[in-house]
Amino acid sequence: MKKTKKIVALMLALVTVITASVSVNAVGNVNDTIVNVDKENNQDGTPRRSIWRDKRDYTSSWCENKKKSGGVLTTWVERTNNRGTSSVNTVDRYYGKWSYNGATKNARKIKPGQHYYLKNYVKEDGYKYATIGYIMNKEKVKYSFAWSPDSV
Amino acid sequence: MNKKVSTIIIVSICAIFIVVLAVGYMCKEGIIDTSNIFSGSNDVTEENNSQSESKEDMPHSAYFKVGAETTLHLEENVDTYIKYNSMNITKKIGDFDKCTYQGDEKTDENGTITNDYSYVVCNITVKNIGTEDFLTTVNNLLLFENGRNSAYDEVRAYNSHLKNTVRKDYYYANLKPNEEHNYNVVYVVKDDIIKKYKDNFLIYVLFSGPQVNPSDPIIEKK
Numbered sequence: 383m384k385k386t387k388k389i390v391a392l393m394l395a396l397v398t399v400i401t402a403s404v405s406v407n408a409v410g411n412v413n414d415t416i417v418n419v420d421k422e423n424n425q426d427g428t429p430r431r432s433i434w435r436d437k438r439d440y441t442s443s444w445c446e447n448k449k450k451s452g453g454v455l456t457t458w459v460e461r462t463n464n465r466g467t468s469s470v471n472t473v474d475r476y477y478g479k480w481s482y483n484g485a486t487k488n489a490r491k492i493k494p495g496q497h498y499y500l501k502n503y504v505k506e507d508g509y510k511y512a513t514i515g516y517i518m519n520k521e522k523v524k525y526s527f528a529w530s531p532d533s534v
Numbered sequence: 535m536n537k538k539v540s541t542i543i544i545v546s547i548c549a550i551f552i553v554v555l556a557v558g559y560m561c562k563e564g565i566i567d568t569s570n571i572f573s574g575s576n577d578v579t580e581e582n583n584s585q586s587e588s589k590e591d592m593p594h595s596a597y598f599k600v601g602a603e604t605t606l607h608l609e610e611n612v613d614t615y616i617k618y619n620s621m622n623i624t625k626k627i628g629d630f631d632k633c634t635y636q637g638d639e640k641t642d643e644n645g646t647i648t649n650d651y652s653y654v655v656c657n658i659t660v661k662n663i664g665t666e667d668f669l670t671t672v673n674n675l676l677l678f679e680n681g682r683n684s685a686y687d688e689v690r691a692y693n694s695h696l697k698n699t700v701r702k703d704y705y706y707a708n709l710k711p712n713e714e715h716n717y718n719v720v721y722v723v724k725d726d727i728i729k730k731y732k733d734n735f736l737i738y739v740l741f742s743g744p745q746v747n748p749s750d751p752i753i754e755k756k
Contacts, residue, residue, distance in 0.1 A: 394548060411634070413634055413700070413702060416670050422594075423743055435673075436637065518744075526669070
């Protein structure tokens, strides 16, 4: 009986701790930015990156390739402490390095209508800003995608 | 017997709860890939290849000085008139929401900044003078501190008057044809940066375009 009570108490405590640890994750920078690229600006299939935004917590970034996009979007996370940088050496280490074909590993292909949580080490590695690096896999079509540096 | 049964039920519920939380965490962190499990039909829309009237003279995106106005060609059938009306620097909340997250600034319970940062409030008019809706976000308006190649600040709030500023679509702006929107777009900038560079501040409008482009034009007040 006593043993049973101890087990129940332990389970309840565990549930409380897990719930608390999830909810303590204070508000990050979770609002979306939408990137719209007209077909005229989608001509060369080269890697791009969206705007630098504050990375406030240790959560994954998030990206949704909107349904109206004309093709698959290959994405990865980039990081910096200098929003004015023009360097390409800003790929988060989870995604390897920059190349003309995009990040060298773990880049995620997102089809129109799909979304994905993008793992990263931006905050862990001491960087303040994050963005989405991307390649529009299909040229000369319109793309629209939403992303946020943190997630809920 | 009853006590035993209820104990088993409690333990089972707790165990299920823990498993659900753990799976949810793993999905969120990408440990479990669910992107193809829950995806709907892959309805890729083919672009209409019909040629529209040439809009080569109109930029897609541009930098604006205070008082400047111009029309941007965002995409086929979507041209947008933009006017950067005014800039105001303040430490107090005005006609705009509290910031969506706590940054490096310190604020009191009213949202008044109490350390060496200030709100830079930029009033901007946006009107879709095209024939189709255009969905973008207000946080595509960036504040460049010292010219086109300098660092820039992202929007921290605006006059949405929405109760919930943490929602993912907080910054969404669905620009319908002939609708005019007036935004108070707010940035939080260090006071020493404001003192040094405020006369060089530029608003960069990136409603359409793959990334920030330092070659985009600077629109001056006429």
